[in-house]
Amino acid sequence: MRDACLVLTEVEPFGLALFVAAAVVSLALLSNRISGRLRIPAPAMFMVAAAAASDLIPALQKVAIVTVQQIVTVALIVILFDGGMHIGARKLRVALGTVLSVGVLGTFLTTGAMALLAHALFGFSWPLALLLGTALAPTDPAVVFSVLGNQEITGRAGVIIEGESGANDPVGIALLVSLLTAASGSGWHQFGTALGDFVLQMLIGAALGLAGGQLLSLAMRRLQLPSEGLYPLRTLAIAIGLYGAATVAHGSGFLAVFVAGIMIGDIAAPFKREIERFHTSLASLAEIIAFVVLGLTVSLTDLVTTKAWLIGLILALLLAFVVRPLLVGPLLLATRLRAGERVFVLWAGLKGAVPILLGTYILAAGTTQDLLVYEIIFMVVAFSVIVQGGLVPTAARWCGVSMERVEPRPWSLGIRLRDQPEGARRYQVIADAPADGRSVRELHLGDDIWISLIVRDGRPVPVRADTALRAGDEVLVLTDPDSQTGIEQIFTSHTHEDRP
Numbered sequence: 001m002r003d004a005c006l007v008l009t010e011v012e013p014f015g016l017a018l019f020v021a022a023a024v025v026s027l028a029l030l031s032n033r034i035s036g037r038l039r040i041p042a043p044a045m046f047m048v049a050a051a052a053a054s055d056l057i058p059a060l061q062k063v064a065i066v067t068v069q070q071i072v073t074v075a076l077i078v079i080l081f082d083g084g085m086h087i088g089a090r091k092l093r094v095a096l097g098t099v100l101s102v103g104v105l106g107t108f109l110t111t112g113a114m115a116l117l118a119h120a121l122f123g124f125s126w127p128l129a130l131l132l133g134t135a136l137a138p139t140d141p142a143v144v145f146s147v148l149g150n151q152e153i154t155g156r157a158g159v160i161i162e163g164e165s166g167a168n169d170p171v172g173i174a175l176l177v178s179l180l181t182a183a184s185g186s187g188w189h190q191f192g193t194a195l196g197d198f199v200l201q202m203l204i205g206a207a208l209g210l211a212g213g214q215l216l217s218l219a220m221r222r223l224q225l226p227s228e229g230l231y232p233l234r235t236l237a238i239a240i241g242l243y244g245a246a247t248v249a250h251g252s253g254f255l256a257v258f259v260a261g262i263m264i265g266d267i268a269a270p271f272k273r274e275i276e277r278f279h280t281s282l283a284s285l286a287e288i289i290a291f292v293v294l295g296l297t298v299s300l301t302d303l304v305t306t307k308a309w310l311i312g313l314i315l316a317l318l319l320a321f322v323v324r325p326l327l328v329g330p331l332l333l334a335t336r337l338r339a340g341e342r343v344f345v346l347w348a349g350l351k352g353a354v355p356i357l358l359g360t361y362i363l364a365a366g367t368t369q370d371l372l373v374y375e376i377i378f379m380v381v382a383f384s385v386i387v388q389g390g391l392v393p394t395a396a397r398w399c400g401v402s403m404e405r406v407e408p409r410p411w412s413l414g415i416r417l418r419d420q421p422e423g424a425r426r427y428q429v430i431a432d433a434p435a436d437g438r439s440v441r442e443l444h445l446g447d448d449i450w451i452s453l454i455v456r457d458g459r460p461v462p463v464r465a466d467t468a469l470r471a472g473d474e475v476l477v478l479t480d481p482d483s484q485t486g487i488e489q490i491f492t493s494h495t496h497e498d499r500p
Contacts, residue, residue, distance in 0.1 A: 084261020103167025140352025204251025213263025312379025
């Protein structure tokens, strides 16, 4: 009887913990409606709420920094892999040069500028200022799209925003790790060693990402599993394993995961849509979890009673209105973007979970004034996601950036096929494309090409010879696989990327 009581004593706290966890997750899933009205990303609200809770409940402050780093690392693996799949090689190809220059060179320029400001204005030592600048350089597009809600940025601007953060997150993490390694080893005069270690991490991460993406593509297309529910789990397991393999090989695991996601973004594979939905949902939840655990590491009381809030606010303003426009802005001049789109890309470079994760690395390293630096990073991120993030929709309107409203479509109509339908292609009619405004008869598709389905505003449209297509229509085209030359251009030519 006594043993049974002991068992119940242990089970009840566990049940309470599960209830609290389930309640938090349920609240997180519902928070998007609130954040949509407030124009504040849901992860930011959870971060601030977690920081306030840690002040009210001191027991929450006992979460070890190492545990926080491990949780956020897993969350970033999921987020970056999903981000890579969302971009895909086809979309990235049109802006690859800009993404690399802004994501890599822009990260170095931002790091140097923020380090200089921290040293000159607030007297931080050069080593600590350089760490602070590195932590503040990466951006987070997931925060941007959390603000936009059911609106999606169209054209090259959206690709650049996503691609930049996907590139500069691994770059920032690898750079900070290299600097910390140099600081704990041969001293700060050995910057050559740090740079060499950084380059090695990038090369190994990119190589393993390409190889892993190819292997994952083959596995998704050719290795069948007994249940459709296992397909998303397989891609998740391989993505996590790829991060581990790259890390063990002294490469950037985050870059490897991001590159692998890009590699499979455009491939046709069994249950591809189910895989994408699974990873998108998981990435949204992972971001909220990351912000919650990061919020538990900060005390709002200490933040407002020290000079950290003022230093963080000044650095956030300088980063948004001086550093990024002057240093990252010129890197966008070579792209075929309108002036308004360039301004929007600069404004939408928001900070997210990665800077705070890098702050935990600094905190764990035990450097001088490490707690102050961590609180400053938290303040910069809070300003970025709340103030800048809240103004992203307004900035989009002022800059003339077009956004498409993506309405939820809870109902689907489809059939399951045993083999890949090579003769079926799905397109979306772009404004000013040859098909825009023309009837099916006027398209002159030929005898071996026909439109079998048209979806307009989420509703099926009867396909007749006099049915006129409109911009935004989704069409399913059936044809002989050998007769597809030029079909795509009928629906998708004259896209925004092709305009000067």
